[in-house]
Each structure stands twice: as C-alpha cells, then as structure tokens.
Amino acid sequence: MKLRAVRSGMEHAARAPARGPRRRRRRRLVGLYQALRDAFGPQHWWPARSAFEVVVGAILTQNTAWANVERAIANLRAAGALSPQALRDLSLPELARLVRPSGYFNIKARRLRAFIEHLWRRHDGDLRRMLRQPADRLRAELLAIPGIGPETADSILLYAAGRPVFVVDAYTRRILARHRLVSPRIDYEALRALYEAHLPHDPALFNEYHALLVRVGKEFCRARPRCEACPLRFDLRGRPPRRPP
Numbered sequence: 001m002k003l004r005a006v007r008s009g010m011e012h013a014a015r016a017p018a019r020g021p022r023r024r025r026r027r028r029l030v031g032l033y034q035a036l037r038d039a040f041g042p043q044h045w046w047p048a049r050s051a052f053e054v055v056v057g058a059i060l061t062q063n064t065a066w067a068n069v070e071r072a073i074a075n076l077r078a079a080g081a082l083s084p085q086a087l088r089d090l091s092l093p094e095l096a097r098l099v100r101p102s103g104y105f106n107i108k109a110r111r112l113r114a115f116i117e118h119l120w121r122r123h124d125g126d127l128r129r130m131l132r133q134p135a136d137r138l139r140a141e142l143l144a145i146p147g148i149g150p151e152t153a154d155s156i157l158l159y160a161a162g163r164p165v166f167v168v169d170a171y172t173r174r175i176l177a178r179h180r181l182v183s184p185r186i187d188y189e190a191l192r193a194l195y196e197a198h199l200p201h202d203p204a205l206f207n208e209y210h211a212l213l214v215r216v217g218k219e220f221c222r223a224r225p226r227c228e229a230c231p232l233r234f235d236l237r238g239r240p241p242r243r244p245p
C-alpha cells in the first residue's frame with residue numbers, strides 16, 4: 001500500500017482550488033479519511049491471495065459477514081477449487097455444498113457459476129484478459145452478469161482490477177447521512193460519484209478509504225451509533241447524528 005503517496009494525494013486534494021460547498025465537502029471527506037487512517041492505520045484490503053479469489057469473495061460476501069465468507073473460501077481452497085478451471089469443473093450441487101457457510105448457498109453457487117460461464121464465453125476463461133479491459137466496459141460487462149450488482153462489480157474493479165472506482169456500501173451511506181453530508185436516500189451511483197468527484201482518482205486511496213469506512217461502521221456506526229468513542233465524532237460538530245427518515 002502506497003500510504004505515503006495516498007497521504008500526499010489527500011493533502012493535495014484538501015488544498016486544491018474549489019469554491020463554496022464543494023470545497024467544504026471535499027475538506028470534510030478528506031478529514032474523515034485522515035481521522036480514520038490515524039485511528040486505525042492500514043487495513044490491508046482485500047484479504048485474498050489472487051484476483052480470482054477477490055472475485056469469488058466479492059460474490060460470496062453479499063448479505064453475510066466476512067467470517068462466513070472465509071469459511072466458504074477455505075472449503076473451496078481445500079477442494080482445490082480456487083481457479084476458474086477448477087470451479088468450472090465442479091457440479092452445481094458440489095459448489096453449493098462448498099460455499100454453504102456463506103449463506104444463501106444455492107443462490108451464490110448459481111452466481112459463481114454464472115460468472116464462470118461468462119468468463120469462458122467471453123474471455124476463454126482468462127481472468128487477466130477480462131480485467132484488462134477499460135474500466136467502463138468491464139463495469140458494464142460485470143453488471144450484465146446475473147447476481148452482480150454495483151457494489152460487487154465495483155469491488156471487483158477496485159480490488160481485483162486495481163481501477164480507481166469508489167466502492168459504496170450500507171456503512172458509507174449511513175455514516176455520510178448521519179453526518180449530514182448526503183441524504184439518507186441517496187442512491188448508489190450518486191454516492192459513488194460524490195466520492196469520485198471530490199477525491200484524487202487513486203486506487204490505493206479508494207482501497208483504503210472504503211476499508212476504513214467498513215471498519216468504523218462495524219465498530220462504531222452500528223444501528224445504535226457509539227459516537228462518544230468514535231474517531232469521526234469531531235465531524236458532527238457537537239450535533240447529534242442525523243436520524244434515519
């Protein structure tokens with residue numbers, strides 16, 4: 001992780017010329033990042049040994065805790081199934097059995113199978129070739145695969161393909177809405193665009209920022225927020241967090 005480069009990029013972003021609300025918003029987004037980085041340090045995401053494992057993890061992590069995904073990936077590794085070819089050779093029932101710890105295992109097995117079939121149909125099973133495409137084309141291609149939504153597609157773009165795409169999740173929306181930076185009803189694309197419009201397009205920065213938001217979301221910004229101990233408390237400026245609508 002190029003933390004020094006990330007730091008200087010963010011300091012530059014905080015000083016870059018802009019006016020009025022846009023400048024204030026950018027300063028706050030940079031301030032949130034710096035406070036999280038100072039509180040938690042590097043997060044070393046994504047926890048995977050290969051780009052293919054990132055793809056598998058991004059599909060399996062839908063609607064479940066990461067600890068469950070780790071158990072499913074451990075099953076796939078023990079079965080020697082963590083490659084496009086090996087996964088393709090598994091029957092659907094066997095694949096579902098291996099990913100059972102991640103929950104919704106029949107659905108997720110079908111989603112993995114849909115990705116693998118697409119990979120063979122369009123790229124002869126060559127993941128590197130698929131990930132080398134221009135980001136816009138790759139994103140459109142991923143979103144056309146059944147079971148891959150924007151968060152999963154952007155996780156693959158950022159963490160497997162190394163593209164400067166900001167991954168948004170429920171924690172991102174909750175934290176920014178509670179801090180009155182966005183509406184609680186803001187949609188995925190608008191929230192992603194907000195980050196990408198205000199920060200340097202640096203994959204290392206987007207990698208770290210998303211991981212830090214997940215960390216603070218899990219530890220502090222839960223359904224009942226723990227603001228008194230949270231490293232982002234300063235940004236509330238003495239006000240209580242905004243309540244959901």
Ligand code: SF4
Nearest residue numbers: 221225227230233241
């Ligand atoms: S817990 Fe409170 S201070 Fe921390 S991110 Fe959530 S709303 Fe902000």
